[in-house]
Amino acid sequence: MKYQVHTFGCKVNTYDAGLIQKNLNASGFMPVVSGQKDARIHVLNTCAVTAEATKEAVRYIRRLKVKDPFCTIVVTGCAAQVDTGSFSSLPGADLIVANSHKSSLPDLLNKHFRGELTEKVFKSNIFKKEDLEAGGGIEKQHTRTFLKIQDGCNSFCTYCIIPYARGKSRSIPVADLVNRINDLYAEGSREVVLTGVHIGDYEDQIGDRKYVMEDLLENLLAKTKMPRFRLSSLEPVEVSERLLDLYQDSRLCPHFHMSIQSANTDVLFHMKRKYTQEDVQKSLRAIADRVPGSFVGMDVITGFPTETEEQFQDTYNCLKDLPWTKLHVFPYSERQGTRAAAMDVSVYPHVRAERAARLRELSIARYTEQAQNQIGSTKRVLVLKNAAKGGQGLSHDYWPVDIAGAESFLDHWAGQEVDVKVTGYDHSNKQHMEGHLIGEVLS
Template sequence: MPKVALTTLGCKVNQFETETMEGLFKQKGYEIVPFEEKADFYVINTCSVTSLGDRKSRQIIRRAKRQNEQAIIAVCGCYAQVHPEEIKAIEGVRVVLGTKERSRIVEYVEQAAREDGILDEVGNIMEARDFEDIPLYDMPQRTRAFLKIEDGCQNFCSYCIIPYARGPVKSRHLDKIYAEAKKLVEAGFKEIVLTGIHLGAYGRDLPEDVNLADACREVLKVEGLKRLRLGSLESIELSPELFELIRQDERFCAHLHLPLQAGSDAVLKDMNRHYDTAEFARLIEHVEREVPGVAVSTDIIVGFPGETEEQFQQGLDFVAKMNFSRMHVFPYSRRSGTPAAERKDQIPEPVKKERVHRMQALAASKSEEFHKMFIGKTMRVLFETNTEGITDGLTDNYIRVYTDDEVVCGELYEVRLARLYKDGAFAKVVEKV
């Protein structure tokens, strides 16, 4: 039986896509082995969101080659889509795919094994119009299941390479979403996380008049589902229909990840983001009013070209006024081919680093403030992993909870949050739900 090893860099969409490719190999009788093992075929699903993603992708490709000189190495994903020439120049690479055509991955690696040379199947992603629908064959080895319902983005934020790597918005049909969600719930998953590159744009490309709220309703129709969570969304795309659903259906997790990216209006404008800080604050206020106890997490980029110390300080002041439950802080990463990369006023690395530290310190104190509000409260937790007698999982509003009580991973429990602990809280179990 031929052995194949797959690995993923980057986001949850990539993770989901690797899981679907793994299923395609299993259906053809391949044995899936851990990436660290010697395999006949290696598949590397790359990321290009930062220069670090590119570098790690190259390192992993070289590692696969060291593990088995004779292996067929296939590289796909965002980095391969944007810079296929760089990928092809790495010794050992035999197949290059971009962000489509992954449904034919098995066919391509088998063709590469029969022929000499490099098989380059990276097409023009700007011409891709349909969602590449690969049904799940096998169930993911996780407690929460990701379900990809959309691909692509046409927002063209000035720093972002993703629209060039993923092309225009492509949405999955509602009937397919329902069928996949049902499969996941029947396999025992309690929570489904809907993911996409530009989730809020779901449905814009479909002939029928559907949107993200319709996709959520479709998943919520599945009997036995305990939780539905949304992946990252643009704040300005939150609709009254979505609020209505979150309020009405207690399975809808009170957690929204809404990327702010910058807390200075001038920087937001340069980033080609279509809101200012006042509008963002108004939206968050609305979210907090409509969904009590909601967690709003966010992303921030610091050191965007031309960001002055004063603008960075405005960002700190703005964040200090918000109740973010969690923040992912990134230094700006220059992506060639994007407008921001062409700018002459790049911020020196040491300045970016120092700003990241200051923003991260604020992020840590904001998280702590948020977590403190729930100490003493009873909440539901879906437990995920056990390490040395301590099990951790997430509340519906995304607080990481730890316990030393006996619990089963993959099951929901009612717990009482006792005290702050690590990146969340320590709890005692009240009962199994």
């Protein structure tokens, strides 16, 4: 039977989607070819970072059933783990396979079709889960691969449900990741994004020695031929001198995604983040100093329950004076099951939205200024099989680039790096708020 995986949420879910596809294919299921609409099985790899993410999945299930009442819908991922009840009573959800049972999904589907299942929910204690289900991350139609190096989280930030969805922090061994990246290179991947729920917690024990994220990177750079590596989210205290030293290797792309959430020390304390405003300042200035020209994106939450107007303004003023490229701004959203949702203080939703709008305006102004500064420069651009963010290519330093005349060479050059001269900046596409660079290939 033909199936389609619908992925919601983060890069870790993108990795997991590749693994779901791999396991289903090995069990005889057929993936739907891009553009076809004849899938009879729909696997929803859900997100649970906000309550709205779960509601989105419920709405999506209803739409699928309206289009094809006789299709089979499998709900897996984080929402299946923490919001099981939202799907177990939903007539359109045929199987609920929580993260704790994700590796069993093909077997459960086969048993479902043979009429051997007496229940539709499969879930157990996620904190007892030890395996990380290695081997995912690649979809044949993509040039870039998200590779999970770590899963789970031990931090239990007061606004976050993810530890309850993914379990305790655990890591894939260094040797396994080296082998996997060599396999990905042989399969055609030319960029790997190292991802996880909290990659700063990466840890592998080899003999008497504990290996951390920097040790992993050293091994990947020394023992693989992959031309481009990126890291997903880092916290300010994880930007070490040793890590910045590794960025002297050009294969480690000058691109940082910083998970800061706030730049006010008191708000960070109530979020249960383990750093201060000073740490935020120190990390961003160190990146600018040691890896100049880096693309730096940051996650920020506005309207956390304890955030006063003065504390928000402190965050705004602090960020305004620091070096970065783009903000990913999220108005705080209550998440049932977290400590923050039970706090006896709150910020009105319209105030959260107003604060988010102010930070987004700051972000767009900063992004536009830095984008215009790129005009006239030459960038090493990876030509993508699937255009993303408004461009057919992604530069080494993470700028999306619309390459002039790409239609004539896209099939031939997809998956290759080319030198592109930046000739302009286009922000007319409302779908991509910040816009993209325009460039032409240098002969």
